[in-house]
Amino acid sequence: MExxxxxxxxxxxxxxxxxxxxxxxxxxxxxVCAPCQREMEALRRFDERLRVAGQASIEGVAEVRANILAxxxxxxxxxxxxxxxxxxxxxxFLVVGRQLFSAPADPEATAFGEALxxxxxxxxxxxxxxxxxxxxxxxxxxxxxxxEDLPNLGPAGFHLEGARICxxxxxxxxxxxxxxxxxxxxxxVSRRWTRPLSGVSKREGFTIVPLGLRAVFxxxxxxxxxxADVRELAEEEVSALST
Amino acid sequence: MRSRVSFEREAIPHLEALLRTAVRIxxxxxxxxxxxxxxxxxxxxxxxxYQPDTNCRAWLFRxxxxxxxxxAGKKRRDPLxxxxxxxxxxxxxxxxxxxxxxxxxxxxxxxxxxxPEFRDVLWLVVVEGFPYKETAQMLDIPMGTVMSxxxxxxxxxxxxxxxxxxxxxxxxxxxxx
Numbered sequence: 001m002e003x004x005x006x007x008x009x010x011x012x013x014x015x016x017x018x019x020x021x022x023x024x025x026x027x028x029x030x031x032v033c034a035p036c037q038r039e040m041e042a043l044r045r046f047d048e049r050l051r052v053a054g055q056a057s058i059e060g061v062a063e064v065r066a067n068i069l070a071x072x073x074x075x076x077x078x079x080x081x082x083x084x085x086x087x088x089x090x091x092x093f094l095v096v097g098r099q100l101f102s103a104p105a106d107p108e109a110t111a112f113g114e115a116l117x118x119x120x121x122x123x124x125x126x127x128x129x130x131x132x133x134x135x136x137x138x139x140x141x142x143x144x145x146x147x148e149d150l151p152n153l154g155p156a157g158f159h160l161e162g163a164r165i166c167x168x169x170x171x172x173x174x175x176x177x178x179x180x181x182x183x184x185x186x187x188x189v190s191r192r193w194t195r196p197l198s199g200v201s202k203r204e205g206f207t208i209v210p211l212g213l214r215a216v217f218x219x220x221x222x223x224x225x226x227x228a229d230v231r232e233l234a235e236e237e238v239s240a241l242s243t
Numbered sequence: 244m245r246s247r248v249s250f251e252r253e254a255i256p257h258l259e260a261l262l263r264t265a266v267r268i269x270x271x272x273x274x275x276x277x278x279x280x281x282x283x284x285x286x287x288x289x290x291x292x293y294q295p296d297t298n299c300r301a302w303l304f305r306x307x308x309x310x311x312x313x314x315a316g317k318k319r320r321d322p323l324x325x326x327x328x329x330x331x332x333x334x335x336x337x338x339x340x341x342x343x344x345x346x347x348x349x350x351x352x353x354x355x356x357x358x359p360e361f362r363d364v365l366w367l368v369v370v371e372g373f374p375y376k377e378t379a380q381m382l383d384i385p386m387g388t389v390m391s392x393x394x395x396x397x398x399x400x401x402x403x404x405x406x407x408x409x410x411x412x413x414x415x416x417x418x419x420x
Contacts, residue, residue, distance in 0.1 A: 011394045015368060017375045043397065047369050050354070050400075053347040054370030058266065061259045064276055068258065068283050069251065134247050161291070179291075 001025060006036050014044050119166045119175060119186075138163040141174060250290050253299045254283065260300070260371060261307050267366055268311050270355060278314060282307040301373065305381040308363070315359075353403035361396035364389055 006029045012018045013026045030037045133141065141163075161179040177186050261282060265275035285306050286293075293302065354362055367378045368389070375393075379386045 008394060011397055012375070012390055015375070015393070017390070046397075046400075050350055050365075050369050051372075053350045054263065054267070054354075054366065056347060058259070058263050060272075061262060064262060064279060065255065065258050068280060069255070132247060 001029060003029075003033060003036055006030075006033070007039060010036070010040050010043055014040060014047060132162045132164050138176075141165070249295075250287060253293070253295075254286055254290075254303060257300045257303050258283075261303055264304070264366060264371065265307060265311060267351070267354065268308075268359070268363060269314070274314065278307060278310045281310045285310070298377065301377045301381060304367070304371070304373070308381055349404065353400050356403055357396055357399055361392050361399055364392040365396035365400070368393055 006026055009018060009022055009026050013023060018026065030040060159179060161177045163174055163176045166175045175186050258279065261279050262275060265278045265282075266272055269275045269278060282303060286303055293299070354365065357365065363382060364378060367373045367381065368375065373381070375386050375389045379389045382389070384392075
């Protein structure tokens, strides 16, 4: 190889990115070519200077780190939770599929359902808008509310992924998020809610399915799998409404 | 389960590298901080898919570069075609003469004048120490393009540090850069 060919290989050579054959060829050439050897050394020296310049500490990293950590601090929910106090009722909302829908609920239920949908959408659109609780904090808050068995209410094939405190229509709820491979289900729990919803309703691609006096399932746009139990309950609800 | 603790342990240590890269690429501290925050938001959203044994740093950088690219918005020029225009003859010229002048600010200023595609490759490989393969994956370009851009980035940087005024003139509209 001539010098002009070798010099095109110096860049990957100093980066240790040449294959063994080319690296050997370049090394052999450098042994006998002083100008190319000087250029390789200059390249290495400049890379080092650029590396040092680039990696020099920049100001304000601690503040940025604190801001990011604060977005998902478990204490964020705790401060909000203390201000509201204990809740009064339990509602269960699950996210399932598009198969279920029926007559609209009353205005308050409609507004409340839309607030829940907003909470669902926040899960993915703004995951830090409300803090996720770590497992220990989740158990604490559920125990505090006498709801420690609720995480086991998730449908078969789903695992409890996380929990957070949310405020649909200014009411305090614990949102338990269950996930299977392709689906997400949220169970909204509150002891503050005293008025049962009635009727299955569908809005914005989500379907809210109230189950009995204390449980409401929220149905998502995603396809249903492994949800026979939930679907059966919802169908019973629809059947009861139609009669 | 999505674990905040494991996310912090894996991802937060790379914050400074992400921030300095975002500052260098965006050219603006406020935009860089926004981009880094957006990067962590996106990383958290997809953290359930993150494999513990994979390269978290490269993963975060890839997200950051996508965020910055989206923020930049406008379509970029073809740097390779432009570089070919000014590369000139095949005669042997120093790829990187021994430039000893210039302090840290001079060097970083020169980097900021590089074409974005050249600058990004140079920064990721030389400053952040990513291998060509990971750099190619992060930028979604072939490895050969990484090699080519890096060669030209180093050469362009030399032009700025040896004769910044000339380089500036050549980079103005109508001068082929």
